[in-house]
Amino acid sequence: MGPGEIHERLRAAHGDAILEVQEALLDPVVVVKPERLHAVARFLRDDPALRCDTLRLVTGIDRPPEAIEVVYHLLSLTHRHEVRLRVRLTREDPLVVSLQDLWPTANWHEREIYDLLGVRFSGHPNLKRLLMPVDWVGHPLRKDYVKPPEYHGIPTDRKAVMERRVTAVAPAMHEAKDVPADCFMLINMGPHHPATHGVLNFLLETDGEILRRVRADVGYLHRGMEKIAEGMTYASTMPYTDRVDYLGAMFTNHGWALAAEKLAGIEVPRRAEFCRVIASELNRIASHQIATGSLAMDVGAYTPFLHWIRERETINNLTDRICGARLTYNYMRIGGVARDIDAETIEMTRRWLDHFEPMIDEFNQLISGNEIFVRRLANVTVISPEDAIGYALVGPNLRASGVNWDIRRDEPYSIYPEFQFDVITGQGWRGGVGDAFDRFWCRMLEMYESVKILRQALDRLPEGPIRAAVPRAFKPAANEVYARVEGPRGEAGFYVVADGSDKPYRARYRTGSFTALPMIERTAPGLMLADLVALIGSLDVIAPEVDR
Amino acid sequence: MTDPAPPAVPLSCPGGEGTPLVATTTVDQFLNWFRQGSIWYLLFATACCGIELMQTGGPRTDLDRFGAVFRSSPRQSDLLIVAGTITYKMADRVRLLYAQMAEPKYVLAMGSCANCGGLFQPSYSVVPGVDAIVPVDLYLPGCPPRPEALNEAILRLQDLIASERWADRMKGRRRTPAGIVIGGAAAEA
Numbered sequence: 001m002g003p004g005e006i007h008e009r010l011r012a013a014h015g016d017a018i019l020e021v022q023e024a025l026l027d028p029v030v031v032v033k034p035e036r037l038h039a040v041a042r043f044l045r046d047d048p049a050l051r052c053d054t055l056r057l058v059t060g061i062d063r064p065p066e067a068i069e070v071v072y073h074l075l076s077l078t079h080r081h082e083v084r085l086r087v088r089l090t091r092e093d094p095l096v097v098s099l100q101d102l103w104p105t106a107n108w109h110e111r112e113i114y115d116l117l118g119v120r121f122s123g124h125p126n127l128k129r130l131l132m133p134v135d136w137v138g139h140p141l142r143k144d145y146v147k148p149p150e151y152h153g154i155p156t157d158r159k160a161v162m163e164r165r166v167t168a169v170a171p172a173m174h175e176a177k178d179v180p181a182d183c184f185m186l187i188n189m190g191p192h193h194p195a196t197h198g199v200l201n202f203l204l205e206t207d208g209e210i211l212r213r214v215r216a217d218v219g220y221l222h223r224g225m226e227k228i229a230e231g232m233t234y235a236s237t238m239p240y241t242d243r244v245d246y247l248g249a250m251f252t253n254h255g256w257a258l259a260a261e262k263l264a265g266i267e268v269p270r271r272a273e274f275c276r277v278i279a280s281e282l283n284r285i286a287s288h289q290i291a292t293g294s295l296a297m298d299v300g301a302y303t304p305f306l307h308w309i310r311e312r313e314t315i316n317n318l319t320d321r322i323c324g325a326r327l328t329y330n331y332m333r334i335g336g337v338a339r340d341i342d343a344e345t346i347e348m349t350r351r352w353l354d355h356f357e358p359m360i361d362e363f364n365q366l367i368s369g370n371e372i373f374v375r376r377l378a379n380v381t382v383i384s385p386e387d388a389i390g391y392a393l394v395g396p397n398l399r400a401s402g403v404n405w406d407i408r409r410d411e412p413y414s415i416y417p418e419f420q421f422d423v424i425t426g427q428g429w430r431g432g433v434g435d436a437f438d439r440f441w442c443r444m445l446e447m448y449e450s451v452k453i454l455r456q457a458l459d460r461l462p463e464g465p466i467r468a469a470v471p472r473a474f475k476p477a478a479n480e481v482y483a484r485v486e487g488p489r490g491e492a493g494f495y496v497v498a499d500g501s502d503k504p505y506r507a508r509y510r511t512g513s514f515t516a517l518p519m520i521e522r523t524a525p526g527l528m529l530a531d532l533v534a535l536i537g538s539l540d541v542i543a544p545e546v547d548r
Numbered sequence: 549m550t551d552p553a554p555p556a557v558p559l560s561c562p563g564g565e566g567t568p569l570v571a572t573t574t575v576d577q578f579l580n581w582f583r584q585g586s587i588w589y590l591l592f593a594t595a596c597c598g599i600e601l602m603q604t605g606g607p608r609t610d611l612d613r614f615g616a617v618f619r620s621s622p623r624q625s626d627l628l629i630v631a632g633t634i635t636y637k638m639a640d641r642v643r644l645l646y647a648q649m650a651e652p653k654y655v656l657a658m659g660s661c662a663n664c665g666g667l668f669q670p671s672y673s674v675v676p677g678v679d680a681i682v683p684v685d686l687y688l689p690g691c692p693p694r695p696e697a698l699n700e701a702i703l704r705l706q707d708l709i710a711s712e713r714w715a716d717r718m719k720g721r722r723r724t725p726a727g728i729v730i731g732g733a734a735a736e737a
Contacts (some may be wrong), residue, residue, distance in 0.1 A: 065676030147672040158676040165679045194620045224671035246596035
């Protein structure tokens with residue numbers, strides 16, 4: 001269904017709730033009355049012709065002097081269309097109804113907006129700060145926010161730090177966290193823990209070895225990238241997107257470039273599109289290697305991890321040749337790519353692919369069929385398709401639950417429609433559909449698909465320019481756009497609000513790990529403590545994507 | 549990159565040919581030789597640099613050659629490699645991890661974020677340099693530093709250890725953080 005039809009249908013059912021339909025925007029938005037938001041959202045979710053089953057993203061936008069807006073991106077996996085809702089709230093006392101009863105994923109989105117913008121959500125069960133420390137003052141994403149000169153005695157200015165560098169640290173006792181009265185035993189896992197893949201903190205309430213309740217405490221790597229983007233030009237935000245997802249930097253680069261190109265209506269040359277796909281698929285393999293290798297390491301097998309690290313070095317060499325960086329690529333440019341891929345690199349990549357495909361088989365012989373490994377993963381934390389959609393899982397995590405959805409195929413971008421590849425969905429290979437083994441095996445099979453795409457792209461690489469002519473002063477007109485790519489951890493989406501200047505008014509990053517983490521809170525109770533590690537590893541959650 | 553320093557243990561046979569081999573050396577050299585070859589670093593990867601830290605421990609660069617292996621517990625570690633951005637929320641935990649390590653202990657600030665906040669200096673939530681929280685012995689610039697650079701930092705740390713005197717520590721003299729910048733003064737920029 002196109003936007004026009006959707007808006008017609010919405011108007012017919014809830015005409016009095018709609019204030020305005022902003023159809024001129026690149027991605028149209030329906031402005032609804034805040035008090036009617038819940039009814040409209042429920043209609044969008046339950047109406048058989050609309051069936052917006054996924055809440056993709058919730059964004060808060062500060063509009064001084066009087067308004068704060070909250071924008072909801074809804075997606076229908078069934079009908080493959082999108083709807084966006086906007087509510088305008090007063091800036092003094094922003095209050096809107098919570099949608100976490102319709103889509104459980106809204107829970108964390110709303111907490112984040114409360115944390116960073118101070119919007120309150122009525123009916124929210126746990127409206128506390130998500131990313132910032134609990135004793136932080138103010139809401140950083142408000143436009144008039146000023147950062148404090150120091151926090152807990154640590155200066156926020158580099159010059160002040162240089163004047164009083166620390167020379168010694170007194171041994172300190174750690175302050176215990178509040179323990180609820182009905183708690184069994186509290187185990188603090190993280191933020192420094194080898195199996196949490198970065199700085200994630202889990203508060204585990206356990207009864208012996210059985211988990212009773214799991215609470216995730218995130219924000220230990222919240223670097224405020226969305227706020228930084230508001231002060232940077234579109235081009236200079238590119239290196240920051242590398243660090244949103246450092247294991248899949250090509251994809252976040254690509255998503256940001258797509259957003260800017262969509263805003264300014266830039267056509268990307270064909271060779272550049274091929275370069276992007278080649279670089280991205282190499283990156284996807286590298287990311288899945290870390291995901292599968294560290295999952296194996298987490299459940300006790302160290303050698304497979306070292307095998308993948310060895311193979312990954314070659315990918316790092318290739319990306320080094322392509323863009324001059326091993327990890328944080330900064331390869332994409334608005335309108336193209338930074339550097340061309342030379343003939344020798346293409347030859348090296350071909351040779352490496354011939355070497356790599358048997359390597360996947362070797363890895364499988366080493367670990368994937370291993371009885372202990374399979375038993376650690378099979379039937380552990382089966383995620384049903386309904387849960388996966390409700391919690392807005394994306395990428396391999398969603399597909400492992402049997403939902404056939406891949407942005408490369410279903411919301412095509414770049415030149416992906418030209419390539420032959422299969423979308424891997426979970427089949428319950430060793431247990432129920434959507435268990436930890438399915439998530440692991442989906443990633444393994446996706447590596448074969450990436451190899452397929454790479455071979456096709458290398459064979460068909462056309463000649464031509466690698467960058468479109470983009471004006472030096474890049475100033476897209478006031479507009480709003482949502483661009484997304486299929487990254488290794490699922491959707492890497494960028495919602496950009498332009499105001500006609502050379503800097504984005506608001507940039508919002510939608511990442512796969514942010515929505516995958518609440519899934520751990522949901523599925524972990526009842527598991528053995530050791531299975532939690534398998535669950536975290538199989539969901540491939542990384543901290544910078546959660547915290548941004 | 550320079551070669552690792554050869555072990556500073558001169559061997560000699562005081563009794564002449566045919567007598568049992570006896571090694572004579574100083575206490576400092578003897579102790580430092582062992583310490584240089586067993587730098588156990590804490591697996592403390594907070595952000596992007598952590599991936600390069602993993603690659604450095606991997607088969608190609610292979611930090612194990614220098615006796616540097618990763619430990620998951622601060623109680624067993626000699627070196628705190630701060631690999632990545634430290635936020636204010638994380639700051640107390642870094643301090644705690646450092647306090648849990650046994651003396652002698654060293655801190656390597658890996659990457660621009662740990663050096664000075666790096667790309668994220670304008671941010672409201674990022675500590676502008678880990679030397680605001682713990683004493684730093686080595687600054688390693690780069691975003692992220694390549695494995696070769698991290699390798700070099702481990703070698704510089706070995707040099708630093710080789711220069712220390714056992715007597716100083718026995719007399720309870722507090723070591724001041726060395727503050728060495730790997731590869732010149734670039735990190736302060």
